[in-house]
Amino acid sequence: MIRLTLAEVAELTGGTLTGGGGDATVTGAVTLDSRAVSPGDLFVAVAGERVDGHDFLTAAAAAGAVGALAARPDPALPCVVVADPVVALGRLAAGVHARLTATGLRTLALTGSSGKTSTKDLLGQVLGAAGPTVSPPGSFNNDIGLPLTVLSADEDTQYLVLEMGARGIGHIARLCAVARPQIGIVLNVGSAHLGEFGSAEVIAQAKGELVEALPGDGTAVLNADDPRVLGMAPRTRARVVTTGRRADADVRATDVVLDDSARARFTLVAAGEEHAVALRVVGEHQVANALSAAAGALAAGMAPADVASALSSAGALSRWRMEVERRADGVTVVNDAYNANPESMRAALAALAGMPAGRRIAVLGAMAELGPDAVAEHVRLGRDVAAAGIDLVVAVGPDAVGIADGAAAAGRRRGEESVLVPDRAAARQLMSEVLRPGDVVLVKASRAYALELLAADLLDGGTQG
Numbered sequence: 001m002i003r004l005t006l007a008e009v010a011e012l013t014g015g016t017l018t019g020g021g022g023d024a025t026v027t028g029a030v031t032l033d034s035r036a037v038s039p040g041d042l043f044v045a046v047a048g049e050r051v052d053g054h055d056f057l058t059a060a061a062a063a064g065a066v067g068a069l070a071a072r073p074d075p076a077l078p079c080v081v082v083a084d085p086v087v088a089l090g091r092l093a094a095g096v097h098a099r100l101t102a103t104g105l106r107t108l109a110l111t112g113s114s115g116k117t118s119t120k121d122l123l124g125q126v127l128g129a130a131g132p133t134v135s136p137p138g139s140f141n142n143d144i145g146l147p148l149t150v151l152s153a154d155e156d157t158q159y160l161v162l163e164m165g166a167r168g169i170g171h172i173a174r175l176c177a178v179a180r181p182q183i184g185i186v187l188n189v190g191s192a193h194l195g196e197f198g199s200a201e202v203i204a205q206a207k208g209e210l211v212e213a214l215p216g217d218g219t220a221v222l223n224a225d226d227p228r229v230l231g232m233a234p235r236t237r238a239r240v241v242t243t244g245r246r247a248d249a250d251v252r253a254t255d256v257v258l259d260d261s262a263r264a265r266f267t268l269v270a271a272g273e274e275h276a277v278a279l280r281v282v283g284e285h286q287v288a289n290a291l292s293a294a295a296g297a298l299a300a301g302m303a304p305a306d307v308a309s310a311l312s313s314a315g316a317l318s319r320w321r322m323e324v325e326r327r328a329d330g331v332t333v334v335n336d337a338y339n340a341n342p343e344s345m346r347a348a349l350a351a352l353a354g355m356p357a358g359r360r361i362a363v364l365g366a367m368a369e370l371g372p373d374a375v376a377e378h379v380r381l382g383r384d385v386a387a388a389g390i391d392l393v394v395a396v397g398p399d400a401v402g403i404a405d406g407a408a409a410a411g412r413r414r415g416e417e418s419v420l421v422p423d424r425a426a427a428r429q430l431m432s433e434v435l436r437p438g439d440v441v442l443v444k445a446s447r448a449y450a451l452e453l454l455a456a457d458l459l460d461g462g463t464q465g
Contacts, residue, residue, distance in 0.1 A: 026085065111164040116187065
């Protein structure tokens, strides 16, 4: 973060400084975890469902915190007292972002129903080849994670990459008020959180808040292969750049092929130039993510040849997203268990189908937050498993029964090729009995079902290569 005195923190947040120390300067990071505090940091005391950060102000002071954003004063250290520390965190980030933007910071933000984090990781690495870049770890895409990302930038940062999530109308607009981007990227409109939004049209309305926030001299990057995303073009004052497989897309991919590890090679066509790209991330769906990252980087001023080179060097950074590891006994485990919705499930199944294997096995948990269509979507997914040629589907937990039913209805023998198990332990036991060298196992479910633990167990079941 840029250096700020506690008096400046109070001014930016609208808080009241207590305990003196107005001239004390924050020279380190902003953190909500007292265990991560280092000398010079600013501690933000947030009251959560299980833990209240105010109970750890003394620990933060002992670790060297200069001060704290808090809802009440504490004798342990100077506090900027505010009504709501999370709201104040956003105000602090907005103030810092305005100062950095005035000195040349370029901010790129992206949203979509799926692929946000993977695309953010690609974009951050591509821009990193051009200059100092801040890109968040994992999925820092909400009212806490996004301000923390902004506050990790400083005067040396040239590019700031922000991921924006939404659980309702107005959420992305609020995030854009914290850090208004010059470049906005919309990936897709799918079924994620359909149960909360109610319809794909409402999801599109929410995601489009990003392009509405762009300035007139900004750039909106829209996926032309998704009609709902392309339909956002009239909602922005910014220049529109389209991406996709379509011949009329401004940034497009041609000659797409997959290697034996389901990694895509293609020709990047942009700005009248063509350049070869060989992705290191797994799955054909990553082509769309790569095109969005490429268009964002091009809008930020990078040359097409440099973008193609950087994309070919970029790897997977965030955990549990198409992580491919091979055990010494020849079993390959594909851990894509961070989250799931119908679109990301089908993309993962397509990647699995394209991987060389003795047998292809899908161990799938339920997809959460799909609303009234949940049962039908799980049955449809089971049919998709069969259509993809997967040899064995293991549905984990009672919420995933529709997957097993759909696969069985599509011709997978129930109890042999389509199996329902009650929980992770039962899935682990079944896998220990049936896996053999050459098998490739995909593990995927919505985050709430924690199937990443099962993937870890499967890797521990054989000495990793």
